Amino acid sequence: MNDTRTKLAVEAGFLFQQKGYHGVGIAEVLERAGVPKGSLYHHYPNGKADLALAAAEIAATEVLRIIDASFDGARDYAYGVTTFCYKLAKYFDIHEGRIGCPVSATLHGGPDNAAFRDALSNIFARWMGRIAHYAEGFGQTPDAAAQSAKRLFLSLEGSWTLARARGDSNVIRQLPALVC
Amino acid sequence: MNDTRTKLAVEAGFLFQQKGYHGVGIAEVLERAGVPKGSLYHHYPNGKADLALAAAEIAATEVLRIIDASFDGARDYAYGVTTFCYKLAKYFDIHEGRIGCPVSATLHGGPDNAAFRDALSNIFARWMGRIAHYAEGFGQTPDAAAQSAKRLFLSLEGSWTLARARGDSNVIRQLPALVC
DNA sequence: CAAGAAATAGACCGGTCGGTCTACATCAAG
DNA sequence: CTTGATGTAGACCGACCGGTCTATTTCTTG
Numbered sequence: 001m002n003d004t005r006t007k008l009a010v011e012a013g014f015l016f017q018q019k020g021y022h023g024v025g026i027a028e029v030l031e032r033a034g035v036p037k038g039s040l041y042h043h044y045p046n047g048k049a050d051l052a053l054a055a056a057e058i059a060a061t062e063v064l065r066i067i068d069a070s071f072d073g074a075r076d077y078a079y080g081v082t083t084f085c086y087k088l089a090k091y092f093d094i095h096e097g098r099i100g101c102p103v104s105a106t107l108h109g110g111p112d113n114a115a116f117r118d119a120l121s122n123i124f125a126r127w128m129g130r131i132a133h134y135a136e137g138f139g140q141t142p143d144a145a146a147q148s149a150k151r152l153f154l155s156l157e158g159s160w161t162l163a164r165a166r167g168d169s170n171v172i173r174q175l176p177a178l179v180c
Numbered sequence: 181m182n183d184t185r186t187k188l189a190v191e192a193g194f195l196f197q198q199k200g201y202h203g204v205g206i207a208e209v210l211e212r213a214g215v216p217k218g219s220l221y222h223h224y225p226n227g228k229a230d231l232a233l234a235a236a237e238i239a240a241t242e243v244l245r246i247i248d249a250s251f252d253g254a255r256d257y258a259y260g261v262t263t264f265c266y267k268l269a270k271y272f273d274i275h276e277g278r279i280g281c282p283v284s285a286t287l288h289g290g291p292d293n294a295a296f297r298d299a300l301s302n303i304f305a306r307w308m309g310r311i312a313h314y315a316e317g318f319g320q321t322p323d324a325a326a327q328s329a330k331r332l333f334l335s336l337e338g339s340w341t342l343a344r345a346r347g348d349s350n351v352i353r354q355l356p357a358l359v360c
Numbered sequence: 361c362a363a364g365a366a367a368t369a370g371a372c373c374g375g376t377c378g379g380t381c382t383a384c385a386t387c388a389a390g
Numbered sequence: 391c392t393t394g395a396t397g398t399a400g401a402c403c404g405a406c407c408g409g410t411c412t413a414t415t416t417c418t419t420g
Binding site: 043 | 368369370
């Protein structure tokens, strides 16, 4: 297990989420991580693209963790959604309101290739699947659960966009009232 | 009135919407528009940033036009929403599925300054205001209309994101069933 | 310890970036 | 025809881009 490798992806993710793939220079990532260039290309032979995919994967996993933490102790679906949105709003505030969906901000606007699109598509599917899983657990039929998950996901992506434009996380906090 | 000026903004918009602010080079815009560099800095003294704001404004106005065209002859709110979504899905397909919300794709990921954020925020507000206007016209109370507009807008932003990741405009076409 | 693998370190490279600058063409007004 | 404003044309610039390469240090394993 290598600390440098992870640190690079984490710091790169932090920057990608704010400025997008093309908005971040390798030099900036290296400076933030306190790592020389040689190490980057040792751990990520394909350079920036590898770094972005790794950063997106880390962010994706973190969001799944937040979903679990939000729904596990929830008394019903709406309660879980509310907790989830509040946690995300807090995450948004940590980045000082200059962030969109951590995954799409990182991968959209990157090189227009199949690898990036597939990664995005898969991550989104995993998120919706996990939310649907919890919705089913609260008694919804599979179809209804999938629909609930999709409704939440789509609005959430939009909320991130609007929250970022306004620099105000309340858009995210008010989401449960809109979709439940 | 100057044709070159408009042509530059339109072509720049086409590219920004696909690759984002930092993903597009000035040279690429000039080539597409068939315009030399001197003309660009004559019409847009602040260069790329001016160009992006002008492009976003054009796209924003075009969306307002589509909203009007969708709701003007509609028999009820849901019908208008459906027409609106179909028109946007078509627009998405014209760009071969490589596009997000034309405005946020252009301005998000651009320079992190107040001018860009304000422009985005204002454009979004105008869109939601126009949708709410039509919702009121179909008998919704002002509060309910504002809520309907917000619900549609947020899901729509999300749909664009998901549609782009999947390269499939059907996400947008299926939206009315989810929000009406 | 020896020896090779793993990782760090950063100088260096060609290409492209956004932007400036000067020269020239076009046009309207006197 | 002259003159000044408007717009076109593109050579040119320093800064920065992502990526390569060699040298060195650190870790692992026998």
